[in-house]
Every structure is written in structure tokens, then in C-alpha cells.
Amino acid sequence: MKKGRGRTSRIRRRKLGSSQSRGVNESYKPEFIALKKWLKARKFEDTNLIPACFPDTGRGLMSKTSLQEGQLIISLPESCLLTTDTVLRSRLGPYIARWQPPPSPLLALCTFLVAERHAGDRSPWKPYLEVLPKAYTCAVCLEPDVVALLPRPLAEAAREQRMRVRELFTSSRGCFSSLQPLLSAAAKSVFSYRAFRWAWCTVNTRAVYMARGRRQGLSAEPDTCALAPFLDLLNHSPAVQVDAAFNEESRCYEVRTGSGCRRHQEVFICYGAHDSRRLLLEYGFVPRASPHACVPVPPDMLVKYLPSADKQMNKKIAILKDHDLIENLTFGWDGPSWRLLTALRLLCLEPAEFLCWKKVLLGEIVSDVNEKKSLDIAQKICCYLTEEASAMLQKVSHMKEKEMAGTHQLTLVETLWTEELKILRASAETMSSVQRLFASPRCPARCHPLCGCDT
Numbered sequence: 102m103k104k105g106r107g108r109t110s111r112i113r114r115r116k117l118g119s120s121q122s123r124g125v126n127e128s129y130k131p132e133f134i135a136l137k138k139w140l141k142a143r144k145f146e147d148t149n150l151i152p153a154c155f156p157d158t159g160r161g162l163m164s165k166t167s168l169q170e171g172q173l174i175i176s177l178p179e180s181c182l183l184t185t186d187t188v189l190r191s192r193l194g195p196y197i198a199r200w201q202p203p204p205s206p207l208l209a210l211c212t213f214l215v216a217e218r219h220a221g222d223r224s225p226w227k228p229y230l231e232v233l234p235k236a237y238t239c240a241v242c243l244e245p246d247v248v249a250l251l252p253r254p255l256a257e258a259a260r261e262q263r264m265r266v267r268e269l270f271t272s273s274r275g276c277f278s279s280l281q282p283l284l285s286a287a288a289k290s291v292f293s294y295r296a297f298r299w300a301w302c303t304v305n306t307r308a309v310y311m312a313r314g315r316r317q318g319l320s321a322e323p324d325t326c327a328l329a330p331f332l333d334l335l336n337h338s339p340a341v342q343v344d345a346a347f348n349e350e351s352r353c354y355e356v357r358t359g360s361g362c363r364r365h366q367e368v369f370i371c372y373g374a375h376d377s378r379r380l381l382l383e384y385g386f387v388p389r390a391s392p393h394a395c396v397p398v399p400p401d402m403l404v405k406y407l408p409s410a411d412k413q414m415n416k417k418i419a420i421l422k423d424h425d426l427i428e429n430l431t432f433g434w435d436g437p438s439w440r441l442l443t444a445l446r447l448l449c450l451e452p453a454e455f456l457c458w459k460k461v462l463l464g465e466i467v468s469d470v471n472e473k474k475s476l477d478i479a480q481k482i483c484c485y486l487t488e489e490a491s492a493m494l495q496k497v498s499h500m501k502e503k504e505m506a507g508t509h510q511l512t513l514v515e516t517l518w519t520e521e522l523k524i525l526r527a528s529a530e531t532m533s534s535v536q537r538l539f540a541s542p543r544c545p546a547r548c549h550p551l552c553g554c555d556t
């Protein structure tokens with residue numbers, strides 16, 4: 102019997118499949134039946150994908166058959182897409198066209214979503230609106246107490262996002278009230294901040310990229326978002342490649358798989374090479390064990406463990422700035438990034454070595470002393486960030502116990518810190534093994550990339 106083809110391995114494989122990715126079919130649900138009927142009426146041809154709920158990723162799309170590399174998996178006719186043309190051609194169009202200053206494409210889409218949701222049964226988009234999430238978890242929706250638990254730069258970005266959405270809402274109030282003749286309730290209550298934020302999150306987390314020219318009646322801001330019913334049930338995986346674009350010939354938005362997919366597995370697309378913090382900020386989720394995940398080092402941490410008396414420090418910092426090496430310095434699953442290590446090597450140069458700074462920027466190792474010092478500093482920074490992550494996790498756990506904020510939001514933050522802690526521990530481990538090599542007087546096995554071995 103061939104290895105891995107026996108009964109035991111089949112059972113093991115089945116168990117793996119069920120715990121990791123097997124989804125529960127949701128296509129029987131009334132909202133999906135209605136959506137399918139609506140799509141069919143708009144000439145959408147049935148696909149091999151069905152809505153399902155997955156243990157790790159929640160609601161997504163499952164393949165009924167195995168998919169080949171390069172296969173067309175969705176082809177959504179233009180009539181199913183919700184774009185600014187949909188808005189301008191709708192009953193809202195003549196009102197929006199009179200707004201001064203002209204609204205951005207984003208504002209037009211958000212306004213349409215709020216008005217159509219309010220229209221309920223009267224909206225031709227009802228079957229689509231019915232399957233949209235009722236609530237979101239991207240940063241703008243997080244409670245202030247939860248935002249305060251995020252890593253500092255992310256908390257700042259979250260507050261900035263909140264301010265931006267608030268500002269867009271406040272500055273558009275006059276425009277919303279002009280829609281009163283179309284509404285069956287007071288414009289103020291229909292266009293509440295909550296309703297507007299829901300619409301903003303819908304566009305931000307679900308729209309596909311579809312660049313179009315400027316439309317009359319709208320501002321000059323880029324018009325790049327289209328809502329794509331059904332297609333927007335696809336979840337993100339950094340591991341897949343897809344080809345997705347509007348096909349001018351077929352007039353359909355098409356998605357082709359770049360990698361195959363087994364029957365009954367979740368089908369993913371890739372939203373971009375985003376790290377976990379960005380995914381939380383923009384999409385409201387944190388993937389587990391993502392290969393793109395990393396922990397950024399705040400620029401002020403770089404010099405925290407270096408002697409303040411270093412007379413060349415200002416020059417070194419200026420060089421790092423000139424060469425764009427002061428930001429995007431990270432720890433990853435396999436240790437400090439090349440950028441981080443290069444920045445530290447430069448900062449750790451002894452006065453006599455300073456003339457070699459160009460070599461450092463080219464990736465050369467100047468001396469064992471410099472290499473060891475850089476690694477020691479990297480380890481200290483990693484240790485500091487590890488302690489910070491552990492302390493934050495304790496805080497989150499305390500808040501969960503005392504029910505001081507929404508459990509779902511707290512769990513999201515907890516997942517982020519837990520993932521970062523895992524990365525930092527993996528990084529520390531890699532650095533320790535290299536440091537051990539440096540500790541031995543002769544180092545016959547200096548073959549790790551961090552060793553700088555050039556054989």
C-alpha cells in the first residue's frame with residue numbers, strides 16, 4: 102500500500118479538512134435564494150461557488166467542484182455592479198447632481214446605500230442589501246476604550262479614520278436634507294451617523310477596484326470603487342493569486358483563480374499584501390498565522406538602547422532618513438527584517454568604522470563586533486515589544502472579564518496582540534540561535550543568513 106493512501110491517513114485527512122476549512126452550506130437561506138434569483142434576472146450565470154460559513158473565516162464562498170488554475174470563477178455582468186453610474190441614474194441622481202460642491206464618488210455611493218436601505222421593499226437593490234453585514238468591525242466602528250488597546254500607530258490611524266468619516270458625514274448633512282422629498286421619514290433620522298458609517302464600511306470593506314473617468318456631477322476625486330454582489334462574499338487569503346478586473350469586451354467583472362482549489366474548500370481572493378494591522382484597520386479582521394504578518398518597530402525605539410553619547414548619532418540618523426530606512430522596520434516570523442538589521446548595523450558602527458556606512462547600506466557585514474552589537478540591540482527591542490504585547494494581552498483579558506467593552510471587539514484586539522506575540526517569540530528564537538553562534542570563539546557553522554556568512 103502506498104504511503105498516505107491508507108484508511109488511517111484518509112481519516113486523518115478528513116479530520117484535518119473538517120477542522121480547518123470545511124464550510125457549512127448556507128445557500129438554502131432565504132436571503133441567498135433571493136439574491137441568486139435577483140442575479141439571474143440580471144443575466145448572471147450560475148457558478149460553482151456557494152455561500153458557506155467557515156470555522157476560521159466566517160461567511161465566504163465554497164467551491165462545489167475542484168477549480169483549475171486560471172479558471173474563470175465569477176463573471177458578474179455590469180448590470181449587477183453598483184457604481185456611481187447606478188447612483189447618478191437612480192431617482193437620487195437629479196438631487197445629487199445639484200449638490201455644491203459636487204460630492205466625491207465615495208459620498209455618492211454611501212448616500213445611495215443609506216437611501217436604498219431606508220427604501221426597504223421598494224428598493225431594486227433589496228436582495229443585495231439583505232445579505233450585507235448589519236455591523237462592521239473596521240477601526241471606525243471600534244469603541245474608544247478598545248482603540249486605546251491597539252498598538253500606538255494603529256490607534257492613531259483608527260482615530261484618524263474615525264475623524265475622516267465623521268467629518269465627511271458632518272459636512273454632507275445639508276446635502277442629505279435635500280433628499281427629503283424622496284424619504285418617508287425625517288432626513289435627519291434616515292441619514293444618521295450610524296447609518297452613514299455602515300454605508301462607509303460597506304464600501305470600504307467590500308468594494309472592488311474599478312477605475313473610471315470623472316462623472317458629471319461628481320468631484321474630481323478618483324472614481325475607483327464598485328460594489329459587486331455575490332463576488333463580495335469572497336474572503337481574503339494572502340496565499341492565493343487571482344486575476345480580477347472588468348472585462349471591457351464581455352462587460353463583466355471577472356475573477357480568475359491563479360491557484361487551484363479543491364472541491365468543498367473555501368475560495369479566496371487576495372485583498373493585497375497587507376499586514377495584520379492594516380487588515381484590522383481597513384477590513385476589521387486579523388488573519389491567523391499570515392506569512393505577511395510582521396511587527397513594526399516604532400522609529401523612536403531604534404535609539405532606545407544605544408549610547409546617547411555617540412557623537413555620530415545625528416549623522417547616522419540623517420543617513421537612515423536619506424535612504425528611507427527609518428520606517429517600515431519590522432520583526433517577522435524569521436527574525437528582524439533586512440531593513441531593520443541594516444538600520445541597526447549602521448547605528449551600531451564604532452567611530453573607527455563609520456566610514457564604512459555605505460558598505461552597510463549595501464548589505465555588507467563590517468565586523469563581528471558590529472554584527473553582534475546590532476543583534477543584541479535587536480534582541481532588546483524585541484524583548485521590549487514582547488513585554489508590551491504581554492501586558493496589553495493582560496489588559497484585554499481584564500477588560501473582557503469585567504465586560505468593559507464589546508467582547509467581539511476585544512477578541513479582535515486580543516487576536517492581534519496574540520499574533521504579534523507569536524511573531525516576536527519566533528524572531529527572538531532566531532536571533533538567539535545566531536547570537537549563540539557569535540558567542541562561540543570559532544564558529545564553523547556560521548551559515549545562517551543572519552550570521553552574515555558569505556560562503
Ligand SMILES: C[S@@+](CC[C@H](N)C(=O)[O-])C[C@H]1O[C@@H](n2cnc3c(N)ncnc32)[C@H](O)[C@@H]1O
Pocket residue numbers: 157158159160161234306307333334335336337338383384385386387388
Ligand atoms: C468582501 S467581504 C467578504 C465576505 C464577508 N465575510 C461576508 O460575510 O460578507 C470582506 C470582509 O470579510 C471578512 N474577511 C475577509 N477575509 C477574512 C479572513 N481571512 N478571515 C476572517 N474574516 C475575513 C472581513 O470582515 C472583511 O471585512
